[in-house]
Amino acid sequence: MPPLVLDASLVVAALLPDERAAEAAGAVLDEAQLGGAVVPALWLPEVANALLAAARRRRIAAAHIPVLLLELAAIPQEVDILDAAALRLAVLPAAQRHALTIYDACYLELAIRRALPLGSLDAELRKAARAEGVPVAPALDIEA
Numbered sequence: 001m002p003p004l005v006l007d008a009s010l011v012v013a014a015l016l017p018d019e020r021a022a023e024a025a026g027a028v029l030d031e032a033q034l035g036g037a038v039v040p041a042l043w044l045p046e047v048a049n050a051l052l053a054a055a056r057r058r059r060i061a062a063a064h065i066p067v068l069l070l071e072l073a074a075i076p077q078e079v080d081i082l083d084a085a086a087l088r089l090a091v092l093p094a095a096q097r098h099a100l101t102i103y104d105a106c107y108l109e110l111a112i113r114r115a116l117p118l119g120s121l122d123a124e125l126r127k128a129a130r131a132e133g134v135p136v137a138p139a140l141d142i143e144a
Helices: 006-015 022-035 044-058 061-071 084-098 103-112 121-130
Strands: 004-006 036-042 078-079
Touching: 004 006, 004 103, 006 022, 006 044, 006 061, 036 044, 036 103, 044 061, 084 103, 084 121, 103 121
Parallel strands: 004 036, 036 078
Antiparallel strands: none
């Protein structure tokens, strides 16, 4: 099983039990536990920020955030560092071509460059991945 490029939307959904796609996202995290994950450097701060926002909305206890982050650390992962040339030559054009944020385009560019499947719940990112020929994690194939 190859590693997956995991985005923050998927991870946060798996970690927050009240998310509608928690079960499907959890299945993809289980895949990553076996095959590993490749994530852009922005991934962990993005996940931590979403967890903090969830705590501020009283969806989870703030004291639980470090526990959840430790759970993520147990997933075999490689952090990919993006350089300025890749941002200029690949990420920005992908963001413009697919009307994505730069953050989401980082996940797409990483999946394209590494020829890895993408794990995301973001509909626009999934659509862009398919348009670029990037496989989307099968457990998440929830829209037509």
